[in-house]
Amino acid sequence: MAGTSSLGSAAVPPLEPDDHVRGSGPLVVVYLDLACPRCAGSWPRLCELPLRVCVRHFPVASKRPRSPALHLAAEAVAMQSEDGFWRFWDSLLADRAHVDDPHLWERVGGLGLDLDRFQRDRRGEEAAARVDRDFRSAIRAGATGTPAAFAGGLALGPDLEAELDAVALQGEGPAGGTGTPHL
Numbered sequence: 001m002a003g004t005s006s007l008g009s010a011a012v013p014p015l016e017p018d019d020h021v022r023g024s025g026p027l028v029v030v031y032l033d034l035a036c037p038r039c040a041g042s043w044p045r046l047c048e049l050p051l052r053v054c055v056r057h058f059p060v061a062s063k064r065p066r067s068p069a070l071h072l073a074a075e076a077v078a079m080q081s082e083d084g085f086w087r088f089w090d091s092l093l094a095d096r097a098h099v100d101d102p103h104l105w106e107r108v109g110g111l112g113l114d115l116d117r118f119q120r121d122r123r124g125e126e127a128a129a130r131v132d133r134d135f136r137s138a139i140r141a142g143a144t145g146t147p148a149a150f151a152g153g154l155a156l157g158p159d160l161e162a163e164l165d166a167v168a169l170q171g172e173g174p175a176g177g178t179g180t181p182h183l
Contacts, residue, residue: 010140012150015054018130020078020085025050026151026171028164031057031138033146034071034092035064035099042147043093045161049168055089057134058146066099069122071131073104076122077113084111 012029015021028051032039046053057075059067070092078085091107092099108118121127138148142155149156149164156163 010137011153012141013137019054019056020082020089021052021054022086023050023052025052026167027052027054028156028167029054029056029150031055031134031143031146031148032093033058033060033064033067034074034089035067035096036060036146037096039147040093040096042160043090046164047090049164051164051168056138057131058138058143058148059131059135060146068131070099070104072122072127073118075127075130076118076124077108077111079121079126080113080117081111084113087111 015027021027028046030046030053032043032055057071059071061068074085074089074092077088088107088111105115105118108115141148141150147160149160151163151167156167
């Protein structure tokens with residue numbers, strides 16, 4: 001399920017002040033594609049676990065052409081509200097059938113955000129730079145597909161859900177050292 005390899009050239013970057021993090025427990029950095037069916041399928045379980053989850057953007061446009069627009073939209077929402085970001089993010093993964101612009105505008109309106117600002121921000125350089133930063137860090141860390149997750153300096157996989165369960169239970173790193181180190 002996880003999309004990582006041992007071919008990464010760098011460790012997963014440490015948390016940045018603008019990273020999207022929620023929850024408590026061991027830290028897991030997860031690279032997701034908002035248009036990916038496997039990401040959407042894994043998300044509810046991931047949210048149930050006692051983990052501190054940092055989500056980062058990994059839109060795979062070659063497989064899912066709508067993906068970059070969804071990630072830019074999520075960053076535009078974050079520019080107005082971090083709580084709104086999480087509600088927007090959750091809604092996109094929960095309802096992948098309604099992701100064209102009218103549905104995005106409806107979500108933004110439902111969050112009480114400024115639609116004109118959303119439109120400007122999702123087309124702006126700041127959102128694009130943020131999504132690109134996350135994407136590049138995923139590639140350098142060895143992510144080859146989505147979802148891809150890292151805990152305790154190790155790539156999780158191939159059974160991502162089992163390894164996330166183990167991280168939640170053990171407190172750090174994958175069970176039995178089955179992950180791939182990224183030094």
